Amino acid sequence: MSQENIYREISAAIVELNKEKAIQMANKAIDERMNILDVIENGFAEGIRRVGELWDEGEFFLPELMMGAKIMQECLELLMPHLERGVERKTLGKVVIATIEGDIHSIGKTIVATMLRAYGFEVFDIGADVPVDKIIDTAIEKNADVIGISALLTTTMIGQKKVIEVLKEKGIADKFKVILGGAPITGEWVKECCADGYAGNAVEAVNLVKSLLSK
Amino acid sequence: MNNESKVILFDGAMGTEIIKRGIEPGKIPDILNIEQPNLITEIHKAYFSAGSDICQTCTFGSTPLNLQHYNLTEKFKEINQKALDNILLARPPDRIIAGDIGPTGEFKPPVGNATLEQWYQSFYEQSKILDKYIDVWHIETMSDLDEMLTAVKAIKRISQKPIMSSMTYRKTKRGYFTIMGDSLEKCIKSLEMSEVDVIGTNCTIGSKDMIGLIEESVKITNKPLLVKPNAGLPRLDTGEKTYYDQSVEEFVEDICIMIDLGVKIVGGCCGTSPETIREIRKSIDLLYS
Numbered sequence: 293m294s295q296e297n298i299y300r301e302i303s304a305a306i307v308e309l310n311k312e313k314a315i316q317m318a319n320k321a322i323d324e325r326m327n328i329l330d331v332i333e334n335g336f337a338e339g340i341r342r343v344g345e346l347w348d349e350g351e352f353f354l355p356e357l358m359m360g361a362k363i364m365q366e367c368l369e370l371l372m373p374h375l376e377r378g379v380e381r382k383t384l385g386k387v388v389i390a391t392i393e394g395d396i397h398s399i400g401k402t403i404v405a406t407m408l409r410a411y412g413f414e415v416f417d418i419g420a421d422v423p424v425d426k427i428i429d430t431a432i433e434k435n436a437d438v439i440g441i442s443a444l445l446t447t448t449m450i451g452q453k454k455v456i457e458v459l460k461e462k463g464i465a466d467k468f469k470v471i472l473g474g475a476p477i478t479g480e481w482v483k484e485c486c487a488d489g490y491a492g493n494a495v496e497a498v499n500l501v502k503s504l505l506s507k
Numbered sequence: 508m509n510n511e512s513k514v515i516l517f518d519g520a521m522g523t524e525i526i527k528r529g530i531e532p533g534k535i536p537d538i539l540n541i542e543q544p545n546l547i548t549e550i551h552k553a554y555f556s557a558g559s560d561i562c563q564t565c566t567f568g569s570t571p572l573n574l575q576h577y578n579l580t581e582k583f584k585e586i587n588q589k590a591l592d593n594i595l596l597a598r599p600p601d602r603i604i605a606g607d608i609g610p611t612g613e614f615k616p617p618v619g620n621a622t623l624e625q626w627y628q629s630f631y632e633q634s635k636i637l638d639k640y641i642d643v644w645h646i647e648t649m650s651d652l653d654e655m656l657t658a659v660k661a662i663k664r665i666s667q668k669p670i671m672s673s674m675t676y677r678k679t680k681r682g683y684f685t686i687m688g689d690s691l692e693k694c695i696k697s698l699e700m701s702e703v704d705v706i707g708t709n710c711t712i713g714s715k716d717m718i719g720l721i722e723e724s725v726k727i728t729n730k731p732l733l734v735k736p737n738a739g740l741p742r743l744d745t746g747e748k749t750y751y752d753q754s755v756e757e758f759v760e761d762i763c764i765m766i767d768l769g770v771k772i773v774g775g776c777c778g779t780s781p782e783t784i785r786e787i788r789k790s791i792d793l794l795y796s
Contacts (some may be wrong), residue, residue, distance in 0.1 A: 350679025353688030358617045382653055394534075396612070397574050399686075446742070446749035447526055 295326070299334040306339025310355060311363045312475065314339075318367040328375050329382075331366070331410070340410035348401070348495050354399065361406045361476045372417045383414040385505045389440035391420035392451035397444035400473060404440065407494040408501060424454045431468055438501055441475040452477075453485040461485075469504045473497065513731075514766050514791050516598035517605075517645075517735060518554040518562040519775025519784050523548070527780075535577045537569045538592060538677030540589040547590070551597035556601040557781040559604060559774070561631055562592040563645050564637060576612055577622030595640060604669070606641035608633060608658055609648050617685075622656055623727035630661035638666045647673040647735070648710045648776075652689040652697055659701045671733055671772065676720060683720050691720065695727045699783040704725050710776045713740070714761035721765045731771040736761070738778030751778030759786045766794070 293301075298321065305313040314336075321331040343360035346352035353362075387408055391401045398420035405417040415435050418426065431439050443449045452472050459465040472482055472490040482490050488504055491497035525536045528546060540547055547565050554562050568574065569590065571583045579586070594604055611629050613621035634644070644662055649655040655672055662670060674694050676683040683691040698706050706728055709721060714736040724732055739753030762773050773791075775783050 350681050350684065353684065354614075354618050354686050355688060362617060399618075447530065449743050476740060476742060478742060484743075 295330075298326070299338065302331065302335030303339035303342065304427065305499075306336060306360055307342050308365060309359045309363065311366070312365050314367050315370065319372045322371065322374050328371050330372060336364050336367055336371075337350070337410050337412065340406070344403075344407045344410065344494050344498075348493050357403060357406070359420075359478040361410075382412060384412045385437040385501065386414045386416070386417045386434055387438040387440055387501060388418065388427065388434055388436040389425050389442070390418045390422035390430075392422045392448050392455075393421055393443075395443050395445050395448035396420050397442070400444070400475075401440070401442040403494045404473060404491075404497045405444070406450060407498050411498045411502075413501065424451060424458055427455055428458055428462070432464070437505055438469045438471060440471050440473060440497070440501075441473070444476070446476050448482065449474070449476060452481075452487070456485050456487060465479065469499055469501075471504070473499070510632045514770075515557055515560045515772045516784065516788055516791055517733070517772055518551075518559040518777035519552060519779035519781065520777050521547075521565050521567070523749070523751075523778055524553070524780060525725050527591075529620050533569050535651035536576070537565055537567065537574075537581070537586050537590070538579060538582070539779070540565055540586050540593055541582065544589060544593050545591040547771050548596045551594050553781040555597055555599055555602055556783055557784040559642070559784055561605050561774075562594060563605040563607035563773070564596070564604070564641065566590045566607050566637065567614075567647070570608070570633045571631040572625060575610070579670050581630070584636060587633060591640045592639065597671050603642045605643050605645040606634065606668075608637075608644065608646045608662075609733035610620035610650065610654060611654065615651065615653060621654075623653065626654055626657040627661050630658040631664060634662045635665055638668065641668065641678070642668045643668055643704075643785075645673065645707075646670065647707070649673070650674045650675050650686045650711075651686060652694050656697060656701055659698075659703055669704040671707055672701075673709040673733060673735065674698075675711045676710060677711055678716050679720070683723065687757075691723055692727050695724060695730075699728060699730060699735065704731070705733050705772060706730045707735065707772065709733075709735035710737055714765075716757050718761055718764050718768070721768050721770055723743040731772075733772035734762070734765050734767065734770050735776040737776045738783065740778075753778070755783050755786050758783055758791055763790050764786055766791070 302317045312356050329348045391398050405415045409415045418437050420426045469488040472487050477490045491500045551562050569586050574580050574583050615621050646658045717736040738751040738758050
């Protein structure tokens with residue numbers, strides 16, 4: 293089987309949510325001493341990207357999305373120890389992501405984190421109901437490029453602005469790009485907060501982060 | 508309820524009204540049943556005075572499972588009991604009280620780890636308390652059909668009172684689906700099988716998109732239908748006050764279209780207020796004048 297065909301089969305196994313097949317293909321790649329990095333990028337990540345698109349198109353729903361992400365994660369755990377020494381999966385950038393303090397809505401944030409990972413970003417998802425200081429401390433500690441803050445409630449949206457204000461107070465606002473997410477977020481709110489952008493869905497979020505980091 | 512029966516007016520949003528009165532971010536509204544009972548009674552009164560035939564208890568998040576997220580499990584009984592006290596104080600003699608039941612916030616696998624048994628127990632515990640004084644049930648904002656059916660089953664174990672069941676849908680290119688992937692038709696058919704009394708929909712989408720959902724629903728079922736749409740999407744103005752991006756007039760117009768399509772119980776979800784309800788009351792009264 294040609295490399296291209298193997299990549300295609302892996303991608304298809306993820307889209308079909310066929311865990312058995314995905315694991316079998318991961319093992320095959322290891323046994324055949326394929327370039328593990330290429331297998332991840334062109335096979336598994338390609339599959340999960342397609343899963344994300346199907347979610348946006350209304351073909352897939354939350355269970356499929358979470359299932360796809362879980363299968364991908366299991367396969368990555370199998371593959372990672374076989375990466376050549378010194379070779380790391382190329383990261384497009386580091387993102388710290390959280391739902392703001394007072395808000396326990398985590399689904400949207402988790403979907404965005406999953407998609408960013410699939411596209412090759414290193415993502416630190418620090419959960420929901422996270423205080424402003426913890427978000428900033430984590431971003432400093434991880435040397436993040438981007439901070440993503442989610443809020444579903446208009447009452448907790450204020451916290452998004454607070455993050456940016458505190459970054460300014462500390463004089464480190466220019467070290468990070470800050471993006472916002474959540475149903476009530478608009479372009480005006482992004483301007484009001486002096487944030488770098490917002491996205492209406494996970495695929496848009498990936499494009500936003502890519503374009504911010506290419507500047 | 509036959510086709511000639513009058514249209515019944517439900518209430519509007521509780522959460523939005525509480526936010527207007529300056530609740531702390533992230534606090535669950537249900538705890539105000541204990542901390543600020545007068546405020547909750549005042550909101551119920553505002554809806555009854557605006558013309559609501561039915562108002563619902565402030566217990567949307569008061570299942571033991573959901574209260575766990577706010578470390579309020581030990582206050583579970585008190586919150587539900589106080590919610591009944593608060594609405595009883597507001598209710599005029601000829602009006603109806605609905606016991607409000609919302610999702611537990613716990614998903615089944617692969618999204619979360621909840622089991623049907625956990626859901627069942629949680630709904631059962633809550634409805635055991637509320638059953639005492641309510642007249643009718645409203646299970647709402649359910650995005651998982653299995654969770655809805657579990658709630659119906661738990662309520663039916665202890666209560667003979669009518670059940671209104673409102674799922675929440677998102678509009679996709681392929682039609683209306685729950686976030687878990689159940690189609691409108693599947694939900695309606697399953698709810699018919701579970702012998703609920705009213706089939707409804709609330710939240711997530713605004714009144715414009717809900718018209719399309721009702722056009723499809725009337726083709727699927729003869730059961731009485733209920734709608735509680737959102738008033739557009741929540742926005743925050745520069746003064747950091749929440750507002751919704753749809754006018755009351757537009758909302759009421761859409762509600763009238765849905766009444767024409769055959770909906771029997773109408774009200775509002777997030778972003779609606781006593782003002783919205785007052786305007787719908789006027790339109791309904793015109794129908795029978």
